[in-house]
Amino acid sequence: xxxxxxxxxxxxxxxxxxxxxxxxxxxxxxxxxxxxxxxxxxxxxxxxxxxxxxxxxxxxxxxxxxxxxxxxxxxxxxxxxxxxxxxxxxxxxxxxxxxxxxxxxxxxxxxxxxxxxxxxxxxxxxxxxxxxxxxxxxxxxxxxxxxxxxxxxxxxxxxxxxxxxxxxxxxxxxxxxxxxxxxxxxxxxxxxxxxxxxxxxxxxxxxxxxxxxxxxxxxxxxxxxxxxxxxxxxxxxxxxxxxxxxxxxxxxxxxxxxxxxxxxxxxxxxxxxxxxxxxxxxxxxxxxxxxxxxxxxxxxxxxxxxxxxxxxxxxxxxxxxxxxxxxxxxxxxxxxxxxxxxxxxxxxxxxxxxxxxxxxxxxxxxxxxxxxxxxxxxxxxxx
Amino acid sequence: xxxxxxxxxxxxxxxxxxxxxxxxxxxxxxxxxxxxxxxxxxxxxxxxxxxxxxxxxxxxxxxxxxxxxxxxxxxxxxxxxxxxxxxxxxxxxxxxxxxxxxxxxxxxxxxxxxxxxxxxxxxxxxxxxxxxxxxxxxxxxxxxxxxxxxxxxxxxxxxxxxxxxxxxxxxxxxxxxxxxxxxxxxxxxxxxxxxxx
Amino acid sequence: xxxxxxxxxxxxxxxxxxxxxxxxxxxxxxxxxxxxxxxxxxxxxxxxxxxxxxxxxxxxxxxxxxxxxxxxxxxxxxxxxxxxxxxxxxxxxxxxxxxxxxxxxxxxxxxxxxxxxxxxxxxxxxxxxxxxxxxxxxxxxxxxxxxxxxxxxxxxxxxxxxxxxxxxxxxxxxxxxxxxxxxxxxxxxxxxxx
Numbered sequence: 001x002x003x004x005x006x007x008x009x010x011x012x013x014x015x016x017x018x019x020x021x022x023x024x025x026x027x028x029x030x031x032x033x034x035x036x037x038x039x040x041x042x043x044x045x046x047x048x049x050x051x052x053x054x055x056x057x058x059x060x061x062x063x064x065x066x067x068x069x070x071x072x073x074x075x076x077x078x079x080x081x082x083x084x085x086x087x088x089x090x091x092x093x094x095x096x097x098x099x100x101x102x103x104x105x106x107x108x109x110x111x112x113x114x115x116x117x118x119x120x121x122x123x124x125x126x127x128x129x130x131x132x133x134x135x136x137x138x139x140x141x142x143x144x145x146x147x148x149x150x151x152x153x154x155x156x157x158x159x160x161x162x163x164x165x166x167x168x169x170x171x172x173x174x175x176x177x178x179x180x181x182x183x184x185x186x187x188x189x190x191x192x193x194x195x196x197x198x199x200x201x202x203x204x205x206x207x208x209x210x211x212x213x214x215x216x217x218x219x220x221x222x223x224x225x226x227x228x229x230x231x232x233x234x235x236x237x238x239x240x241x242x243x244x245x246x247x248x249x250x251x252x253x254x255x256x257x258x259x260x261x262x263x264x265x266x267x268x269x270x271x272x273x274x275x276x277x278x279x280x281x282x283x284x285x286x287x288x289x290x291x292x293x294x295x296x297x298x299x300x301x302x303x304x305x306x307x308x309x310x311x312x313x314x315x316x317x318x319x320x321x322x323x324x325x326x327x328x329x330x331x332x333x334x335x336x337x338x339x340x341x342x343x344x345x346x347x348x349x350x351x352x353x354x355x356x357x358x359x360x361x362x363x364x365x366x367x368x369x370x371x372x373x374x375x376x377x378x379x380x381x382x383x
Numbered sequence: 384x385x386x387x388x389x390x391x392x393x394x395x396x397x398x399x400x401x402x403x404x405x406x407x408x409x410x411x412x413x414x415x416x417x418x419x420x421x422x423x424x425x426x427x428x429x430x431x432x433x434x435x436x437x438x439x440x441x442x443x444x445x446x447x448x449x450x451x452x453x454x455x456x457x458x459x460x461x462x463x464x465x466x467x468x469x470x471x472x473x474x475x476x477x478x479x480x481x482x483x484x485x486x487x488x489x490x491x492x493x494x495x496x497x498x499x500x501x502x503x504x505x506x507x508x509x510x511x512x513x514x515x516x517x518x519x520x521x522x523x524x525x526x527x528x529x530x531x532x533x534x535x536x537x538x539x540x541x542x543x544x545x546x547x548x549x550x551x552x553x554x555x556x557x558x559x560x561x562x563x564x565x566x567x568x569x570x571x572x573x574x575x576x577x578x579x580x
Numbered sequence: 581x582x583x584x585x586x587x588x589x590x591x592x593x594x595x596x597x598x599x600x601x602x603x604x605x606x607x608x609x610x611x612x613x614x615x616x617x618x619x620x621x622x623x624x625x626x627x628x629x630x631x632x633x634x635x636x637x638x639x640x641x642x643x644x645x646x647x648x649x650x651x652x653x654x655x656x657x658x659x660x661x662x663x664x665x666x667x668x669x670x671x672x673x674x675x676x677x678x679x680x681x682x683x684x685x686x687x688x689x690x691x692x693x694x695x696x697x698x699x700x701x702x703x704x705x706x707x708x709x710x711x712x713x714x715x716x717x718x719x720x721x722x723x724x725x726x727x728x729x730x731x732x733x734x735x736x737x738x739x740x741x742x743x744x745x746x747x748x749x750x751x752x753x754x755x756x757x758x759x760x761x762x763x764x765x766x767x768x769x770x771x772x773x774x
Contacts, residue, residue: 003444003446006444007444007446007447010442010443010444010447010451011447011450011451011454014439014451014454014455015454018454018455018457018458018655019652019655021458021462022458022461022462022651022652022655025461025462025465025466025651026465026651028465029465029466029468029469030465030469030651032469032470033465033468033469033472036468036469036472040472062707063707090595091706112476119551355585357583399750402606402609402610402750403606405602405605405606405609406601406602406603406604406605406606406694406698407602409602409605410601410602449662450659450662453658453659453662454655454659457654457655457658457659458655460654461651461652461653461654461655464654465651479705480698480701480702480705483653483654483697483701484603484694484697484698484701486654486658486697487658487693487694487696487697487698488694489606552762555761555765556599556600556602556758556761556765557758557759557761557762557765558758559602559758560754560755560757560758560761561754561755561758561759563754564747564750564751564752564753564754564755564757564758565751565755567747567750567751567754568744568746568747568751568752569746571745571746571747571748571751572745572746575745575746
């Protein structure tokens with residue numbers, strides 16, 4: 001036999017046998033592997049959302065899958081977002097649980113991470129994950145002090161960047177959840193909550209706070225003053241001047257202006273134009289790429305179209321776009337959140353600042369939150 | 384035959400003396416349990432590849448021997464990988480790409496090239512077993528040292544009390560390099576002592 | 581664009597394949613004290629790795645995933661790498677003999693080098709698109725070249741140092757590698773939450 005033929009023959013036979021053996025091995029193990037993956041997902045979902053009996057998965061993009069969890073009687077129990085984002089060393093994959101209103105976190109599980117063992121890796125520790133339960137995104141990281149407000153999380157000592165990454169991914173998870181599920185399944189906490197929904201956890205709280213809004217504003221302030229430490233740092237209550245100061249940039253002339261105090265010291269403002277239509281401005285903050293971002297977002301109080309955005313605090317890196325690019329910010333005007341970054345399946349999304357996708361994404365998350373806060377603020381004064 | 388087996392244990396230890404296959408030794412030895420599973424996977428692949436190669440050594444033309452070896456090795460590596468994924472998903476996640484990377488572990492290819500392809504089956508098996516045990520004790524010892532200093536635990540059981548402040552660096556790449564460097568040095572020192580007396 | 585830069589910087593400095601994934605350790609430890617051969621080896625590897633990243637991405641996306649053959653990943657990648665190296669060798673010999681003279685002797689060593697297969701496997705785990713994957717391969721190659729060159733420079737100096745007898749050779753090289761890895765960890769802060 002010629003040596004060339006023998007070479008080809010032997011290699012082919014070896015490759016064929018190898019393929020056959022592997023095919024058999026795969027047949028044998030694949031159901032088990034699939035089951036492991038499904039089990040892992042289901043297990044994570046059950047950890048972050050209470051009372052899960054069954055779930056439906058929907059892949060939103062290549063980093064995100066949304067699980068709609070149902071309880072044993074078929075009602076929606078909550079939502080889980082399986083999402084991947086970048087951490088300190090590499091990708092971090094999380095399962096984030098949301099309540100039925102999509103506003104409050106019900107749990108957090110770290111599925112995959114390659115953070116530094118002993119430091120960033122501590123994001124998998126129970127106390128860190130527990131912190132997220134009951135919080136309302138957008139969440140922020142605080143260092144060195146105990147978190148007081150419902151959107152604050154304490155960083156892991158020595159691993160601030162990993163902690164921030166987790167927070168950023170959680171915030172993104174919410175904006176992805178809000179922008180990708182049909183509007184019908186999202187009901188803002190207070191205003192339309194009474195519809196056909198069940199009296200669940202979130203709604204009970206809504207009912208309580210709705211009752212609270214009936215009391216006089218003065219009394220409500222006092223209650224909060226006892227509850228919140230950060231209130232002490234607040235400016236003296238002169239609703240008109242504070243409101244005018246913030247809102248005069250977007251509305252002129254202002255006929256009436258009033259501050260709507262919110263439970264976490266980030267206020268909202270309602271201003272009326274001469275013609276009678278009103279503009280609502282909300283202060284929102286969240287975590288950007290480098291540091292926190294604080295914005296004032298002005299929206300039409302009727303249809304929540306954005307009228308203007310003012311940057312109150314922002315310290316993003318100079319190198320990757322400090323985020324002050326006016327063409328980026330002007331894109332928001334006239335549009336109604338929830339918004340998302342432009343992508344193949346979202347041609348009319350927002351163009352990111354070139355070189356600063358992370359920052360742009362963070363800004364969009366914060367602006368989406370602004371709408372939820374505006375709805376909340378309006379329902380406070382309506383009652 | 385006994386010589387073929389004993390060689391790999393200490394005198395020609397593939398890791399400490401040959402400095403081969405270090406990539407997996409360094410990468411997964413951050414805990415003892417990971418080391419044990421890696422050692423088992425390498426042993427499985429090395430023993431079975433040597434067995435097969437030794438059996439078919441006479442029909443493989445010399446020109447295509449390296450590709451043939453690689454295909455045989457890759458087959459066993461994939462079987463090991465699938466097995467871990469199916470029955471030990473947690474461990475498989477920890478070991479990550481380092482299980483498939485056994486394919487290019489120099490120890491395995493070197494043993495096929497230097498030994499299994501030239502020797503009858505029982506010698507090849509003895510050699511493969513010796514080398515595997517040589518590899519295994521080094522990676523497991525390294526895993527125990529790193530886990531002890533990095534977490535204060537051995538196989539997940541707390542050994543050092545609350546007074547102990549873990550050396551996080553032991554779990555990171557620098558700790559892996561330095562610990563192995565010290566082990567290589569110690570081994571040389573012991574061997575030098577032994578040959579003198 | 582941002583993404584591309586991040587991948588490039590991450591693979592060269594922050595997640596250098598040698599210092600954080602321990603890939604390509606054999607040539608790294610075995611490199612002689614000659615910086616020129618280190619650079620030659622590095623560039624040959626970079627060349628092969630960039631090509632590998634390109635080819636394995638296509639195979640993964642258009643053959644393995646559509647036909648549900650992901651379990652053949654390791655086997656097919658290693659065969660592709662082996663034939664790719666052969667092909668590159670033949671191509672260089674015919675078309676650019678001068679480059680072949682410079683890099684040729686290093687090429688056969690690259691097939692069994694875990695950095696190339698490691699790159700292919702890590703790339704397929706990361707869901708990159710084609711461009712990102714190629715940049716990932718290129719960056720990993722440059723990072724490898726950098727590590728190799730630094731090590732060669734240090735080896736040159738070590739020749740004149742008084743190293744304790746048992747640590748000579750492998751021992752001291754590993755300890756130096758540890759110190760270098762420690763130094764490279766300093767780059768981690770560079771990307772922040774990137």
